[in-house]
Amino acid sequence: MIEPVEQLCARLIRFDTTNRGHGQGRGERDLAELVADLLTDAGLKPVLLERAPRRSNVIARLSGQRPDLPALLVQMHLDVVPADPEEWAVDPFGGEIRDGFVWGRGAVDMKDMCASVLTVLARWAEQGRTPLRDIVFAFVADEEDTSDYGAHWLIKDHRELFEGCAVAIGESGGYTVPTRRPDGSLAHLYPVGTAERGTAHLLLTATGKAGHGSRRNDDNAVVKLVDALHRLAAHQWPVVLTPAVREFIERTAATLDVPVDWDDVDGTIARFGPAVKLVENTVRNSTRPTVLSAGYKVNVVPGVAQAQVDTRVLPGTEEWMLSDIDNLLGPGIRREFIANQPPVQSPIESPWFDAMADAIRAQDPEAVVIPYCMGGGTDAKAFSKLGIECYGFAPLLLPEGFDYRAMAHGVDERVPVEGLRFGVEVLDGFLSR
Structure with missing residues (x-):
């Protein structure tokens, strides 16, 4: 029996992997061991790597039907930022499920993605399925600080683990941004990260x-x-x-029936409703x-x-x-x-981007998938140094009014249960192909 993704996500949250920076924190080791066990149960052969004690990374490669095809990297991080229990309505490391949400630090940044990927792999193992191409799964340390114990160290000292990877997916993309048009109708925007400042x-x-x-x-x-x-x-x-920014503005404006004034970009995007936060x-x-x-x-x-x-x-x-x-x-x-x-920039006109869009639309036929540039940064900055094209694609279905961007690093971080289940289906479709 496969563990429901929301229960797995809650279980991952209960591991306190707080990263306080400067090498301080509890470390990722305990959670990394659980992830390695789950990967082993799914038929993979994970390796645990540490630059320093308890700063653990878990890497596993799943062979595909066509090893001649370029491999895909799925990169996620195990650490989280600190949370003050006095500010929260729940225990930030309690992994509580209530009111249709999984609550806790890391719920959207990014133990949700870890849980979704592990659920897909458990499903494949149970059904005897394999992907088309090789996939490397990287659950890394230290993303919330310098990545010196995680991605940056891995690409320097263990780059052979990513041999053949042409493209990577990671956090910050593929989630719903419900936005109203002037006539009141609802548009389902799904930004996919194709660039980072x-x-x-x-x-x-x-x-x-x-x-x-x-x-x-x-x-x-x-x-x-x-x-x-x-x-x-x-x-x-x-x-x-x-x-990425120009394409985002053009596609969003067309979807929301907003005229574009390239001489007043700020005025144009101000009419994008909740989607303005993706581009401002x-x-x-x-x-x-x-x-x-x-x-x-x-x-x-x-x-x-x-x-x-x-x-x-x-x-x-x-x-x-x-x-x-x-x-x-x-x-x-x-x-x-x-x-x-340095900044990261990957192609928009790409079969990879098209495949992500197809996987989302297979679960939400009304989806409008748009590229966007992330304002902050992720471990894509490390993996792109290997020549890997990196995309932000960690799909979730989010309800209207849910302030997703306030969740990461925020108080009372939580993720919708239905959103997690949607993400599993999208990832299954994308990774299978």
């Missing part, structure tokens, strides 16, 4: 003359840094229509100061002041954006990278 976390350092806070100081590091940050934060980055952060680059550090005593002017800036970079804009940042910062500010992961 790059992540360029910057450290800015201003140096000046240290001294007493009561005395005139025209070389104050704090003032120089604050002035530079104000220029950077106030700067309005121009609209840049990458292929990816029509331009962004630079947002997030961390400040200077001084140790109120009456002492420090000689050094630093800031960290979360910078997100659209495909094809890296060179001129960094040049503009340097001009905005001005002299006396040193810029360096804390992290620099």
Whole structure:
């Protein structure tokens, strides 16, 4: 008897795999061992790999009927961000099922996808089915921090495990965005991630003359840094229509009967209803100061002041954006990278994208499948370095009014039971073909 996907998802949530960053947390080992057992039960031969104790990755390859075809990678992460139980209506690691939802940290990010994939594999084992091509399943560590114990380490030290993989699917795509047209009719939009903005976390350092806070100081590091940050934060980055963003706007506008004004992109997308959240952060680059550090005593002017800036970079804009940042910062500010992961971009006109769309429409005939660019980042940034085309495709059926984007990393994270069951059917159809 195959365990229902919602019960499996709840069981996965009960493993506290909190990642607090900087190598801190409970680790993924206990959950990884369960995943490995489930993969073994489905007839696969998983391997557990760790760069550090308890930071576990599980990799397994399932041979297909046509080993001559390019292989597919299904990549998921086992870790989750922290959750404060005082803020939640339920135990964030209780894996509670109620009111038609599975509740808990990781319910949509991304133990739902892990449960759906494992359910598909259990079904195939019971029915004696095999996919058309080889599929590599990667359940990885550390995605919620640097991926230095997960995907980035795997592609560096164990890249042979991904031999022959041409395409990968992962989180953040294939879910329903119910949106009303002007006439009140409901459109079922399904975004599939075909691109990601790059992540360029910057450290800015201003140096000046240290001294007493009561005395005139025209070389104050704090003032120089604050002035530079104000220029950077106030700067309005121009609209840049990458292929994924342009295609998203065109297809969404046509579906929702919204006229497109390319001279007023912000005004156009403002009429997209809930779908605006999928595109409002990816029509331009962004630079947002997030961390400040200077001084140790109120009456002492420090000689050094630093800031960290979360910078997100659209495909094809890296060179001129960094040049503009340097001009905005001005002299006396040193810029360096804390992290620099370039943007990801995969083809829209692709049989892979078409197959994802077909798999969704097989379960929801009214589905409108559209490409989109993710505003944040995933482990696609690692796997794309191997030449693998990466897509965000973790299908779910979501009801109208359900704020899916507020669930990931949010309080009272939960996923609809019916949505999980829908995702299993979509993944079964896509992975089978």
